[in-house]
Amino acid sequence: MKILTSLQDAELRETLTRGGIAVIKTDTLYGLVASALDPKAVQKIYDLKDRNEHKACIVLIAEVSQLLPGTHMDDAHSALMDKYWPGPVTIIMPVDTQNLDYLTRGNGSLAYRLPNSPDLRELIRRTGPLIAPSANPEGAEPARSVRDATAYFGEAVDAYVDSGEVKNATASRIITVNESGEEQILR
Numbered sequence: 001m002k003i004l005t006s007l008q009d010a011e012l013r014e015t016l017t018r019g020g021i022a023v024i025k026t027d028t029l030y031g032l033v034a035s036a037l038d039p040k041a042v043q044k045i046y047d048l049k050d051r052n053e054h055k056a057c058i059v060l061i062a063e064v065s066q067l068l069p070g071t072h073m074d075d076a077h078s079a080l081m082d083k084y085w086p087g088p089v090t091i092i093m094p095v096d097t098q099n100l101d102y103l104t105r106g107n108g109s110l111a112y113r114l115p116n117s118p119d120l121r122e123l124i125r126r127t128g129p130l131i132a133p134s135a136n137p138e139g140a141e142p143a144r145s146v147r148d149a150t151a152y153f154g155e156a157v158d159a160y161v162d163s164g165e166v167k168n169a170t171a172s173r174i175i176t177v178n179e180s181g182e183e184q185i186l187r
Contacts, residue, residue, distance in 0.1 A: 002159045003146065007119040012159055016127045020158035021045060023135045023149040024123075026060065027115040028088045028172050030143045031132035032157070033060070036068070039102040042131055048156055050138045056104055057131040058090050058111045058172070062124035070097030071110060076177040084175070085114040086121070092176040092186070103131070113172055134171065142171075 004012055007024060015022055019041045021034050032049060034041035036059045046053060059068070064081060067073060072094045073081075080091050090113045095104055104110055113132075115121060124130055135143040136152055143149035146162040174187040 001150075001155045001157060004159055004161045007117075007123045007161055007163075009161070012161060013123065013126050015159045016123075016130065019044075021048065021156075022159040022161065023143070023146065023153070023157055024120070024161040025163035025166060026120060026132055027086075027113075027117050028170065029166055030135040030145070030149055031060075032135045032149075032153070033130045033132045035127060036103060036129040036131045042102055045131060045133065048153060049133060049136070051133065052138060054105050054107075056107050056109070056111060057133045058113055059103065060120070060124055060130045060132045061112055061114050062121040063114070066124070066129050067093070067112060068095070068100060068103070068110065068129065070095045070100060071112075072096060074177070074181075076181045076183075080175060080177070080183060081114070086116045087114075088116065088172045089113065090172045090174045092174065109176075111174060 016035055019038050021044055024033055032045050034045050077093055090111045092109050092111045094109050135149045144166045146160045176184050178184040
C-alpha cells in the first residue's frame with residue numbers, strides 16, 4: 001500500500017495499468033478505481049466492496065472517444081453530454097455487446113461520467129477508462145478522506161492518493177434518455 005499525493009504520479013498510472021486498485025478523489029467523492037478494460041481488476045473491486053454483483057459501476061472517461069465499443073450514443077445522449085460534461089453528472093447509455101458483461105452486469109447499459117477535474121481527466125487519458133464506485137464497503141458511508149478509506153480497505157488497495165477531506169460532496173446525478181428521447185433523472 002502506498003500513499004501518494006498527486007493524480008499525476010507515475011506510480012499511480014503504473015498501478016492502474018497493471019491491474020491494481022487505487023483510491024482517489026473524483027469530482028464528487030473518493031472512489032475505488034481500477035481499469036475498466038481489465039475484467040480481473042473490475043472483479044477485485046466488486047469483491048473488495050462486497051458489491052452487489054448485478055449493480056454496474058460508473059465508468060470515468062477523459063473524452064467521448066473513450067466510450068467503450070458497443071456503446072450506443074444517439075443525438076439525445078450527445079445533447080446531454082454537451083449540456084453536462086465535464087462535470088458531476090453520470091449519463092447511462094445502452095451497450096450491445098456481451099464482451100462488456102463484466103461491466104454491464106447484465107443490464108445492457110453503462111453509466112459514464114466525464115469528470116470536471118483536469119488532473120483526473122489527464123490520468124484517465126493515460127490509463128484508459130476507470131470504474132469508480134465510491135470508496136466504501138456496500139452499505140457503509142462513503143470515505144471522505146484517505147484515512148476513512150484505509151480504515152475500510154487497508155492493505156487490500158495498492159495505492160491511495162491523499163487529496164484532503166471531502167466536505168459537502170454528494171454522489172453524481174445520474175440521468176438517462178427515456179423511450180420518448182427525453183432526459184430522465186434517476187438520482
